[in-house]
Amino acid sequence: MAEPSNRICVGAIAGAFGVRGEVRLKSFCAVAEDIATYGELTSEDGKRRFAVKLTRPVNGGLGARLSGIETKEQADALKGATLWADRAALPSLPDDEFYHADLIGLEVMDTGGATLGRVRAIYDHGAGDILEVYGSSGILLIPFTKAAVPTVDLAAGRIVADPPVSDE
Incomplete structure (x- = not known):
């Protein structure tokens, strides 16, 4: 990392x-x-x-x-x-807050350990941040909430995500 x-x-x-x-x-x-x-x-x-x-x-x-x-x-x-x-x-952040620059490029894995991709961008449209994850299956948008992203490990360079499942 x-x-x-x-x-x-x-x-x-x-x-x-x-x-x-x-x-x-x-x-x-x-x-x-x-x-x-x-x-x-x-x-x-x-x-x-x-x-x-x-x-x-x-x-x-x-x-x-x-x-x-x-x-x-x-x-x-x-x-x-x-x-x-x-x-x-800059001020130091609480444990559950991150500078966007620190998240860009991190590997994103699902809760079972499968790689989803890497964080390519972070968007804030007013209702909360959304991670854009780019991987082998394309682009995945994941809400940056505790429920969808239970773990951010900057030292290990990875994020564990449990993205919402689409009804399609």
Whole structure:
């Protein structure tokens, strides 16, 4: 299993907001405003660093100023960029909570020990997270609940799942 990343994606830039370099920020944090409390954030490639100062809530996210971004054109150029925090700056999680980045790539087995595949993505559509598991039989979507996923063993690099059975 790969070692967990030293960085976690905590947000993305949705585009410019206004004409003075402010950006519309989409936070992936449980408390959206926490994105500004993790110190400098980096671009995905790690080449750019930004201090984040929140300015106001805006439709679909947060208004923010990023260090070094002073014009609408500079803000527009960052549209779609993700923002990453050092793992050490993030709060530790309770035993039954996980950073999505730590689950991606884990092997998923059923309760009988048969391999179902690997976690390829995690979706949150508002009613709870869903694991997308890709395996030899295709894509399997599993609700990320205690009933459907009784065991997550990060040290062993695996998840034990008891996915709901389809009536088809």
